Amino acid sequence: xxxxGVFVCHCGENISRTVDCSAVAGALxxxxxxxxxxDYKYMCSDPGQxxxxxxxxxxxxxxxxxAACSPRMHEPTxxxxxxxxxxxxxxxxxxxIREHCSWVHENRGEATEKAIDLVRVxxxxxxxxxxxxxxxxxxxxxxxxxxxxxxxIQAALDIANGGYEVVLVxxxxxxxxxxxxxxxxxxxxxxxxxxxxxxxxEVAQHPKITLYTYAEVDEVNGFIGNFKVTxxxxxxxxxxAICTGCGACITACPAKKAPDEFNRSLSHxxxxxxxFPQAVPNKPVVDQDYCLKYTSARxxxxxxxxxxxxxxxxxxxxxxxxxxxxxxxCDDTFVTEEVGxxxxxxxxxxxxxxxxxxxxxxxxxDVIDGLAFERIASASGPTQGEIRRPSDGKVxxxxxxxxxxxxxxxxxxxxxxxxxxxxYTAKHAMLYRHKVHDGKAYVFYMxxxxxxxxxxxxxxxxxxxxxxVYLRGRVSRxxxxxxxxxxxxxxxxxxxxxxIRADLVVLATAVTAQPGIExxxxxxxxGYDGHKFLSEAHPKLRPVETNTAGVLLAGACQAxxxxxxxxxxxxxxxxxxxxxxxxxxxxxxxxxxxxNATTCAGCWYCLEMCPYGAIERREIKDRQGRTVRFVxxxxxxxxxxxxxxxxxxxxxxxxLDGFRGDQVYAEIMSL
Amino acid sequence: VRLAYFPGCSLEGTALEYxxxxxxxxxxxxxxxxxxxxxxxxxxxAAHSLDHKLSLALPARILALAERDGFEAVLAPCxxxxxxxxxxxxxxxxxxxxxxxxxxxxxxxxxxxxxxRNILQVVEELGEDLRAKIQRMFTGLKIASYxxxxxxxxxxxxxxxxxEDPQTMDRIIRRLGGTPVDWAHKTECCGGGFSMSRTxxxxxxxxxxxxxxxAEGAEAIAVAxxxxxxxxDMRQAAVNRxxxxxxxLPVLYITQWIGLALGCTPRNLGLEHxxxxxxxxxxxxxxxxxxxxxxxxxxxxxxxxxxxx
Numbered sequence: 001x002x003x004x005g006v007f008v009c010h011c012g013e014n015i016s017r018t019v020d021c022s023a024v025a026g027a028l029x030x031x032x033x034x035x036x037x038x039d040y041k042y043m044c045s046d047p048g049q050x051x052x053x054x055x056x057x058x059x060x061x062x063x064x065x066x067a068a069c070s071p072r073m074h075e076p077t078x079x080x081x082x083x084x085x086x087x088x089x090x091x092x093x094x095x096x097i098r099e100h101c102s103w104v105h106e107n108r109g110e111a112t113e114k115a116i117d118l119v120r121v122x123x124x125x126x127x128x129x130x131x132x133x134x135x136x137x138x139x140x141x142x143x144x145x146x147x148x149x150x151x152x153i154q155a156a157l158d159i160a161n162g163g164y165e166v167v168l169v170x171x172x173x174x175x176x177x178x179x180x181x182x183x184x185x186x187x188x189x190x191x192x193x194x195x196x197x198x199x200x201x202e203v204a205q206h207p208k209i210t211l212y213t214y215a216e217v218d219e220v221n222g223f224i225g226n227f228k229v230t231x232x233x234x235x236x237x238x239x240x241a242i243c244t245g246c247g248a249c250i251t252a253c254p255a256k257k258a259p260d261e262f263n264r265s266l267s268h269x270x271x272x273x274x275x276f277p278q279a280v281p282n283k284p285v286v287d288q289d290y291c292l293k294y295t296s297a298r299x300x301x302x303x304x305x306x307x308x309x310x311x312x313x314x315x316x317x318x319x320x321x322x323x324x325x326x327x328x329x330c331d332d333t334f335v336t337e338e339v340g341x342x343x344x345x346x347x348x349x350x351x352x353x354x355x356x357x358x359x360x361x362x363x364x365x366d367v368i369d370g371l372a373f374e375r376i377a378s379a380s381g382p383t384q385g386e387i388r389r390p391s392d393g394k395v396x397x398x399x400x401x402x403x404x405x406x407x408x409x410x411x412x413x414x415x416x417x418x419x420x421x422x423x424y425t426a427k428h429a430m431l432y433r434h435k436v437h438d439g440k441a442y443v444f445y446m447x448x449x450x451x452x453x454x455x456x457x458x459x460x461x462x463x464x465x466x467x468x469v470y471l472r473g474r475v476s477r478x479x480x481x482x483x484x485x486x487x488x489x490x491x492x493x494x495x496x497x498x499x500i501r502a503d504l505v506v507l508a509t510a511v512t513a514q515p516g517i518e519x520x521x522x523x524x525x526x527g528y529d530g531h532k533f534l535s536e537a538h539p540k541l542r543p544v545e546t547n548t549a550g551v552l553l554a555g556a557c558q559a560x561x562x563x564x565x566x567x568x569x570x571x572x573x574x575x576x577x578x579x580x581x582x583x584x585x586x587x588x589x590x591x592x593x594x595x596n597a598t599t600c601a602g603c604w605y606c607l608e609m610c611p612y613g614a615i616e617r618r619e620i621k622d623r624q625g626r627t628v629r630f631v632x633x634x635x636x637x638x639x640x641x642x643x644x645x646x647x648x649x650x651x652x653x654x655x656l657d658g659f660r661g662d663q664v665y666a667e668i669m670s671l
Numbered sequence: 672v673r674l675a676y677f678p679g680c681s682l683e684g685t686a687l688e689y690x691x692x693x694x695x696x697x698x699x700x701x702x703x704x705x706x707x708x709x710x711x712x713x714x715x716x717a718a719h720s721l722d723h724k725l726s727l728a729l730p731a732r733i734l735a736l737a738e739r740d741g742f743e744a745v746l747a748p749c750x751x752x753x754x755x756x757x758x759x760x761x762x763x764x765x766x767x768x769x770x771x772x773x774x775x776x777x778x779x780x781x782x783x784x785x786x787x788r789n790i791l792q793v794v795e796e797l798g799e800d801l802r803a804k805i806q807r808m809f810t811g812l813k814i815a816s817y818x819x820x821x822x823x824x825x826x827x828x829x830x831x832x833x834x835e836d837p838q839t840m841d842r843i844i845r846r847l848g849g850t851p852v853d854w855a856h857k858t859e860c861c862g863g864g865f866s867m868s869r870t871x872x873x874x875x876x877x878x879x880x881x882x883x884x885x886a887e888g889a890e891a892i893a894v895a896x897x898x899x900x901x902x903x904d905m906r907q908a909a910v911n912r913x914x915x916x917x918x919x920l921p922v923l924y925i926t927q928w929i930g931l932a933l934g935c936t937p938r939n940l941g942l943e944h945x946x947x948x949x950x951x952x953x954x955x956x957x958x959x960x961x962x963x964x965x966x967x968x969x970x971x972x973x974x975x976x977x978x979x980x
Contacts, residue, residue, distance in 0.1 A: 479855030
């Protein structure tokens with residue numbers, strides 16, 4: 001016979017203002033199976049919890065119902081108290097009479113009636129509860145970091161320095177990401193390469209870090225603590241184990257027409273290349289789209305190694321007898337890594353220039369984006385840091401910077417602020433004026449948004465000391481006349497139409513999500529928003545976690561971020577991963593589906609329905625060891641307790657612990 | 672191809688030569704044009720600023736007549752007409768209640784089955800067929816295609832070409848053997864309907880367009896809008912006077928250019944109706960190329976050289 005205790009909380013006045021709590025306790029005391037029913041001002045407080053513990057012991061309760069707030073916050077509190085009193089924690093349940101009742105109703109009489117119903121329902125459920133044991137799963141104390149930009153580098157180093165192994169995957173031939181492309185960084189104007197490259201080297205040399213560059217995540221299986229990740233290593237046609245990075249192959253390569261992505265296509269590179277001199281690892285890769293051997297082999301339909309053409313890189317390679325450049329390495333290879341946590345640090349992209357109809361659809365070579373200007377201003381860039389425009393190499397005397405190019409523009413599908421542009425545009429104007437003293441820098445802006453430590457001071461310096469002319473308004477058109485660019489815009493502060501003849505126009509194009517991020521998000525089981533930025537579990541309180549346990553976020557894959565923010569979030573994600581690794585085992589709520597093998601017909605509806613891949617086929621054998629049939633079986637470690645299988649099962653053979661059919665029916669029947 | 676033909680008022684008046692040239696080239700291109708019976712004013716420039724329903728009812732009646740007579744598409748050569756027809760079609764497709772009201776007003780059923788085409792779309796669809804029908808190819812004459820504002824805007828409604836740098840007319844010019852000019856003011860406003868009330872403003876805007884075309888090396892202009900044509904052609908002398916310029920750019924309708932290449936006579940195409948004399952440019956269009964290797968098949972690259980020269 002059930003002996004249920006009911007504990008009605010006032011939640012200060014939050015509940016008692018609308019619900020007559022003592023009336024609820026009184027009504028429930030008459031309910032069948034309830035042997036103890038009281039109300040109290042703060043049930044979650046120490047005296048409140050003691051009431052629960054004492055009642056369990058003195059009244060020999062078989063179940064506890066706390067009528068209070070949402071279970072999200074305090075279910076663990078009361079379950080702990082229940083366990084401490086010697087009762088199985090899962091025999092304690094909460095009835096939500098705050099969010100579901102007192103907060104949303106005004107009429108006291110009706111609210112009290114509803115509260116009584118809500119508590120009765122849970123009492124009926126608890127009568128059917130059975131003791132459950134939390135599931136314990138082992139943890140693989142290794143992390144996978146996807147993306148080798150500054151966020152990924154920071155996260156990898158933090159975890160590795162904490163003593164755990166890290167696998168870092170980067171799709172480009174070198175780590176460094178966008179930060180490696182930057183000239184100088186705001187607000188201190190220190191050189192980006194100087195602060196980044198030492199960290200890149202640290203990654204490469206760290207004994208705890210396994211680095212896969214020119215590689216992508218192909219497949220992710222498993223769950224928190226126990227992920228199995230397949231990594232595709234793209235064919236580089238270079239044997240990294242013996243290559244010394246001397247660069248002789250690059251000098252020899254005759255295919256020099258490939259656009260140099262690292263320089264935002266402002267220059268060309270060879271088919272065998274390292275993206276930049278400070279690359280980590282400093283080993284070349286062969287670009288199969290431009291290599292003469294590969295392109296001619298593709299036309300003939302034969303393997304590249306079989307082609308006689310070119311091969312100058314192989315001839316130039318000084319390593320003998322086996323050459324480091326090796327065209328038999330022409331197929332992607334796969335490695336599998338087991339990890340306990342995954343950090344996505346895949347970064348961002350910029351809106352392409354051909355989206356800007358009014359600024360020439362990207363056809364004017366002297367209309368460039370912010371990253372291209374970084375390359376022009378960078379000492380390692382195509383102009384060795386001299387400000388020269390792409391079309392004719394002339395030093396521009398007038399440069400117009402256009403902020404919010406695409407950002408905060410619904411018609412471009414980007415209603416959000418890209419966050420970094422105000423600062424980098426101020427920086428660009430400064431760098432330009434520092435290098436071209438008599439040059440004129442104009443900045444068109446909508447608002448200047450420079451919130452951050454020493455940020456506002458920085459842009460004021462651009463205006464006051466470096467004499468950048470800030471014009472508040474939009475640019476309606478940029479067109480070419482002769483070899484100058486005519487910029488037509490509005491200065492909304494003076495109310496005048498403005499026409500500026502510029503030599504170079506720099507668009508602060510919108511920060512967008514990485515193209516193709518959806519497919520990675522699906523592999524990781526992580527959500528993304530309408531702009532394809534990956535979704536955090538809670539925008540304020542869980543900013544580095546995702547709704548998939550064990551998958552964490554760092555950097556601009558979650559939202560536009562500057563370097564300090566990306567680094568801070570990366571360290572946050574790294575510490576979350578280390579929290580997980582601090583325990584050898586992981587405890588999880590035992591809300592898990594169970595299959596009744598005697599009635600399971602093996603239709604596999606549940607298997608198709610399960611979003612987590614938790615359902616597997618189990619053989620049923622007879623006494624002779626012959627396989628009789630197959631039934632569904634639930635992998636406890638993978639099951640997330642969503643209940644889809646239970647709802648789908650046509651023979652009612654699947655039930656969910658904690659939410660079994662008989663429990664839910666008992667709730668419904670009590671109404 | 673059988674099309675309902677809606678000339679509109681311009682093509683019976685100031686743009687007579689547009690009508691003449693369309694009627695001259697249509698049979699040569701295999702187009703059967705059937706003038707819509709009892710057509711009315713499209714309401715352009717005035718109606719939509721006075722009365723919203725009137726501005727929809729006028730073009731809706733034209734569409735309804737074409738629909739009644741079983742046409743699939745209406746050819747509206749005037750950019751203002753096609754614009755009004757497209758806007759009406761778009762608004763009525765989005766709002767069934769409004770469509771019911773408009774049907775009551777015009778006293779005709781209208782379901783929105785008829786498409787609205789401009790002349791550029793119709794010619795573009797002929798594709799390489801156009802090349803096959805050419806009698807005399809141009810020899811690289813540099814022609815600036817001027818689209819004006821109405822053909823391409825608002826882009827989400829008219830859904831025609833790129834709104835800031837359209838290419839359709841340029842492609843047609845290239846097929847005829849001309850050299851399309853890559854210039855900036857393809858879709859700048861010519862001043863349009865303010866030609867009479869604010870001539871000073873129109874002169875300024877027209878001057879900008881003409882100046883840019885001339886600066887980029889254009890020898891002539893192609894248009895597909897009666898308003899553009901009249902502003903650029905009729906006001907050219909006044910522009911020169913007002914700005915001390917000496918621009919001389921004949922402004923021909925795209926159908927006149929096509930007609931010349933298809934072997935029509937200038938008179939058939941109404942070329943004598945122009946203010947800026949067209950005789951010299953017609954001769955120039957068929958002049959012998961200055962050098963034997965002069966490009967006519969691949970004019971794309973020469974454009975930018977010409978522009979910077």
